[in-house]
Amino acid sequence: MKDRERRQTLATFLRQRRAHLSPTDVGLPPGIRRRTPGLRREEVAQLANIGTSWYIWLEQGRNVHPSMQVLESLAQALRLTPNERRHLFLLAGQPLPSQVSFSEESINPALQQMLDDLNPTPAYVMGRRYDYLAWNKAADVLFTISEASSPYERNLIWRIFTSPTMRERPNWEMIARTTLAEFRATHAHYPNDRWFEELIEDLKQMSPEFCLWWPRHDVRSALDGHKVIHHATLGHLEFEHFTLQSLNNPDMRIMIYTPNAVTRTKLQQCINRNASKQAAEHT
Numbered sequence: 298m299k300d301r302e303r304r305q306t307l308a309t310f311l312r313q314r315r316a317h318l319s320p321t322d323v324g325l326p327p328g329i330r331r332r333t334p335g336l337r338r339e340e341v342a343q344l345a346n347i348g349t350s351w352y353i354w355l356e357q358g359r360n361v362h363p364s365m366q367v368l369e370s371l372a373q374a375l376r377l378t379p380n381e382r383r384h385l386f387l388l389a390g391q392p393l394p395s396q397v398s399f400s401e402e403s404i405n406p407a408l409q410q411m412l413d414d415l416n417p418t419p420a421y422v423m424g425r426r427y428d429y430l431a432w433n434k435a436a437d438v439l440f441t442i443s444e445a446s447s448p449y450e451r452n453l454i455w456r457i458f459t460s461p462t463m464r465e466r467p468n469w470e471m472i473a474r475t476t477l478a479e480f481r482a483t484h485a486h487y488p489n490d491r492w493f494e495e496l497i498e499d500l501k502q503m504s505p506e507f508c509l510w511w512p513r514h515d516v517r518s519a520l521d522g523h524k525v526i527h528h529a530t531l532g533h534l535e536f537e538h539f540t541l542q543s544l545n546n547p548d549m550r551i552m553i554y555t556p557n558a559v560t561r562t563k564l565q566q567c568i569n570r571n572a573s574k575q576a577a578e579h580t
Contacts, residue, residue: 300390301358307388308358314375315341315356322376324478324516344374363389373485376514402549404431412436417564418555419536425548426492427453427480438567439526439534439554449496454480458504467527473506478515485516524554531567534560 316335320327323336323344336344342352347367354361363371368389372382386392402424412420412433419439421432429442429451437443441462442451449455457463457473466472484493500507524536536554543549556564 300360303388303390304358304360307385308356310384310388311341311356311371311375314377314381318376322514323374324482324514341371341374345370347371363391365391402426402428402430404549408543408551412551415553417561417568418553419564420551420553423453423550423552425483425487426490426496427483429453430549434568434571435564436554438531438564438571439528448499452496455496455500458500458507462529465529468525470506474510474515475517477507477510478517481511481514482516531563534563536560 315338318336319334320336320340323340325336325340325344338353338356339349342349345352345367347370351361355363365386368386368391371377372385375381377385404422408422409431412422412431415435416433417435419433419436421436421440421442422430424430428449429440432440432442445451454476457469457476463469463472484497487493497511501511521538521540524538526534526536528534535557539553539555541551541553543551
């Protein structure tokens with residue numbers, strides 16, 4: 298394919314993929330006065346974090362040369378499948394990036410000590426795959442993290458959609474839908490991590506709600522703020538939720554639930570009861 302023909306084919310491919318997406322597919326408001334279907338050019342540029350004029354040049358078939366990073370951003374913004382992503386790189390004249398190898402996640406003792414020092418404030422560390430990596434006693438009281446749930450032992454998404462205890466919560470649907478939207482936004486950052494795809498396929502087999510909601514492409518970032526949790530034994534609990542990130546590993550998030558006075562007392566009493574019970578069992 299000659300260079301000019303390749304650029305024109307790339308331009309057509311981008312226009313077609315843009316036309317097949319609606320604002321709601323990518324978490325944008327629907328807006329008004331849309332004369333043609335699909336996303337606007339400036340919306341794609343915004344999602345891909347590139348200049349609008351530069352993206353327009355691509356759709357016009359001009360002689361511009363997008364980098365591998367820009368192509369990855371476009372692939373995520375346009376929700377391309379693996380085959381479509383491969384086609385995008387081919388038309389842009391760029392080699393397809395090799396598969397990324399993701400290392401196992403772990404935390405250092407100092408971080409665990411920090412979590413322990415926060416008791417009775419619940420706090421835990423979540424990895425890029427929404428796995429609980431570390432937690433303190435208050436977080437275990439609140440979320441029963443130490444109780445593994447096979448085959449994804451301590452994965453938050455798996456628990457939300459498969460745990461009978463989680464599904465019994467009065468606000469389960471709201472929790473499930475908002476957490477799933479956050480998970481989809483995170484998932485887009487790791488297109489080469491097959492673990493995500495395996496989890497998604499397994500959830501489709503286990504949860505009708507996941508099958509229904511996942512194709513809707515709801516996307517949102519994590520929202521901090523006031524949280525109300527209805528606990529099976531402690532009852533009504535209230536928190537202010539904060540999310541922190543480590544500069545050394547931004548894939549890890551530290552989730553902190555600062556309780557109000559009444560909730561703090563309930564959590565501390567539960568921690569004390571559990572400690573007394575464990576001491577009695579070892580005497």
